[in-house]
Amino acid sequence: MSDELNYAIYLSYKDLPSCLKQCFLHFSLKPKKSELSLGEIVSMWICEGLLQGGSTSLEEEGKRNYKELILRNLIEIDPSFPSQLICNMHDVIRSFAQFMARDETLVVHNGDTAKENLKSSNFLRLSVETKGVGSDEFEWIYLREQKLLRSLILTGNLKSQPGDSLTYFPSLRLLHIESANIAALVESMYQLKHLRYLALKRTDVCRLPENIHEMKFLQHINLEGCESFMKIPDSIIKLQGLRYLDMDDTRVSSIPRGFRALTNLTSLFGFPAYIDGDWCSLEELGSLSQLNELSIRSLENVSSALLSAKARLNAKKQLISLGLKCDGRVGDGLVQGEVSESKEEEQIIEAVFNVLCPHPCIEQINIERYFGRRLPGWMACTAMVPLESLKILALEHLPCCTQLPDGLCRLPYLEWIKVDGAPVIKCIGPEFVQQYNQLHRPSSQLAATFPRLQKLELHGMEEWEEWVWETEVKAMPLLEELCISGCKLGRMPPGLMSHAMALKKLEIWNVQGLHSLENFVSVVELDLYDIPELGKISNLPKLQKLQIKYCPKLETLKDMDALRRLELRVSPWEYQLPVYLQTVKPSHLLLTCNLAVLTFMAEGESSSEWGKFNHIKQVEAYAEDGQDEKKWHVLYTSESCNIQTNIHQAWRSGEVLPTCAKRSWVRTSLSALHFAGGRLVEEED
Incomplete structure (x- = not known):
């Protein structure tokens, strides 16, 4: 064996059962840049004859092998996807597998x-x-x-x-x-x-x-x-x-009549719903009892709940993943729930979705481009048979929906929620995080709601202003990642800071009303982008990585003693470093700014900006220049007080103005020129 290959991996490989060895070697064929799902990988193994079946189905055996390779650290989970659906192989392990199968x-x-x-x-x-x-x-x-x-x-x-x-x-x-x-x-x-x-x-x-x-x-x-x-x-x-x-x-847009004969189907995606006379394509799904995964689209074509009932989703006891999607009439130009559908069409689509109720064994649900105002009744807290096995819920492009489901907090296995595009929801209230059957109990007796939720994503809720979650309501004790973008949220709820004590990553983008972020005592990574009103960040004692991009009013950073890396991008129209850099001590600062700021930094101790960054161990600063963001640079280390830059060398080539001319240029730029009433007006800085 080549010395470059890891002998420890060989010992792990040697310990694998024969069937698992073959699955491991075959996984190394997966292209690095391709996202192949668990179902696709298992299907490859089945079609190659690498699985034996026996007392369980081939799909179940394949999933067990897949999870075993994860447990043995031979393949690694892609955290961007829920429930271990996508995995990759480290280059070192991939090289070993390819050597063994050479x-x-x-x-x-x-x-x-x-x-x-x-x-x-x-x-x-x-x-x-x-x-x-x-x-x-x-x-x-x-x-x-x-x-x-x-x-x-x-x-x-x-x-x-x-x-x-x-x-x-x-x-x-x-x-x-x-x-x-x-x-x-x-x-x-x-x-x-x-x-x-x-x-x-x-x-x-x-x-x-x-x-x-x-x-x-x-x-x-x-x-x-x-x-x-x-x-x-x-x-x-x-x-x-x-x-x-x-x-x-x-x-x-159509499938052949007689499709119901494919009774061995376990995975079916993109099945089109349509009507031809008195026949509806959903009838063909009724007899497909082996389905594990199913997604149906074009549901706006179904004219009645009676026709959708023929799909018999509630009888499919092996179905663990379900996607329901409308398309066609609901276009990308929707604004705040204004759709072309009549009230009657809206009622029809609500009735159709209400009948498409899955069996309680369902683990993953994706609803997309649904134009009803109320989500299906089987998702509510009043549902006769709750979806107690549900782990993943994705709701995407809901132009008319006015409220999130109020029964989710009771589901014991829910791990991942994603809402993307719900432009008319204005408030997430107590119905989302509090169990109704616990409302009258003393706060000390309340069980935590969303007991296993690990990731929550809320995007494109353009009118969302308020999140009501008070400190007495226990919820989300295992939440690790929260992503919020595209809304008007004015403050983070007190209950989130008090009870989401496992929260490690917080990502907030394009939030218009947020003024401060405080008291997230467990957060390790914070990513902020385009928050125009944000002025203060404080009391994040475990924060190690902080990214700030385009937060022009931010003035205060404090109580983040564990900070190691700060990535900062300032607006091209800002001509000095933020003052708050003096109050934090990251080990590494990565800065993207304009050429004027970079020129000041290059002057070192003689610069007015020196005191803002000279206490940081390592500084990498780059100026934006079209598509080349790293054409001009300033590199600094506090141990040697040494500054390396290519700006001075560039003066001689005429590509950059020398410092004296640059100062004059900066002063002129600070006299901001803008158009007012059709006239070009110069304001003093």
Whole structure:
């Protein structure tokens, strides 16, 4: 084994059961820049024959293996996604896995590198990723000699030509192509008689072969993001082994009658709801009892609750993920709930969603572009059967919704809530955080609501001004991350500061009414952007990382003794450093400012700005210059009192004015020039 590889990883690998070893090695094929979900990874393992099944379904076994690899630290969770849905592999571990599979597998990130390696060997599995600016193009012709391929993963910058074919790979089981132009290959696709897994994500493909039913072993079809794709072949209903079908973000508006015959489907995304005479496509879902994941779109086409009831969602006991989406009539130009739908249409969509009530086993719900004023009754505290297994809730683009659901706080397993685009909600009140059956108990006896909530995101609530949560209401004891943006919130609620004692990350962007942030005693990371009225930040004793961008009225920073890193971006129209820099002592300051401020800093001890940054151990300051934010710099370390800058060298080339001229320029700029009443007026600084 190469000395560069970690022998400790080998010991961990050696300890794996045989089946888990294969899953681990196969995961290393995943392109670095691609987001493959848990369902996609498990589907790859199933189609490659790496799972045995037995007493549980193949999907359940795959999920167990996935979680086991996480527990053994062989793959790592992407925290941007909820519930471990997306994982990646560290480069060191990836290199080890590729070394162990080197006789059968090739993973490359450059077209020319792939070309050279493919000349010398035949591989069973190949992954080529050429995404990104400057990446070399990979030509299909390079693959012609790889007759033994069972798995082929290609991402980005793929060059195919008329006449290129898939017939070179008679043994292919897995074909995953992403963000590439491959329409020329569709004609030969049906000849892949052993293909189990077909993913053509975000490609230019506009159709599948009409005789797709001849690919009898096909289990997985993913067309996500194929914007030109319009029609599913009628013969797809003959693929009795199909387990996974994704039509999200395509132009598919109908499905073949008889779709209900695909009874082995476990994952179905982007299913279009529409009516043809007295037949509604939702009827086809009624008999699909094996579904674990389901998303339905175009629900505005359903004309009555009676038709939506035929989907029989409440009878699907294995369904753990559900997406419900409207589109078409609800456009991007909505303003504060003003939609074109009549009162009758609004009542219809509310009735349709009320009937689409999932079984209580549901774990994830996504509702998008719903134009009713009230969310479905099964989400409320008065629901007959509460969704007690729910872990993830996403509500996106709700133009008319006036209130958040009031039953969520009772759900014991809820971990993640995201609200994005609810422009008419003005207040989040007690109904959101307080259980009704506890209202009359003494405060000492109240159980904490939202007992397992870990992340809360509230975005695009443009009229939201007030969050009512008093200190006597216990809630969110495990909340770790809170993100708020695009609202008018005037203050943070007292209950949040008092009870969210696990809160580590706080992100606040584009909040118009907020004046102060105080007493978040557990927060470690704080990210602030475009908060025009913010004047004070204090009492954050555990804060280690602070980002401040465009907060022009901020004057006070105090009581943050643990601060290590401060990232500061000041407005191009500010010509001096903020005074509050004197009151904090971060180990590292990263500053982005204009050239005038940077020039003052370059003067060192003779500058009026010296006392604002000379106590900081390490300073990196850069001036914005078009697209190159790091063209001019000042670097400073307090231990040596040494300043390094390229500004002085630039004077000689004429690119920057010398200091004396710069001072004059700054004074002129401070005499702010602006238009008033059609005249150019000069104000004194």
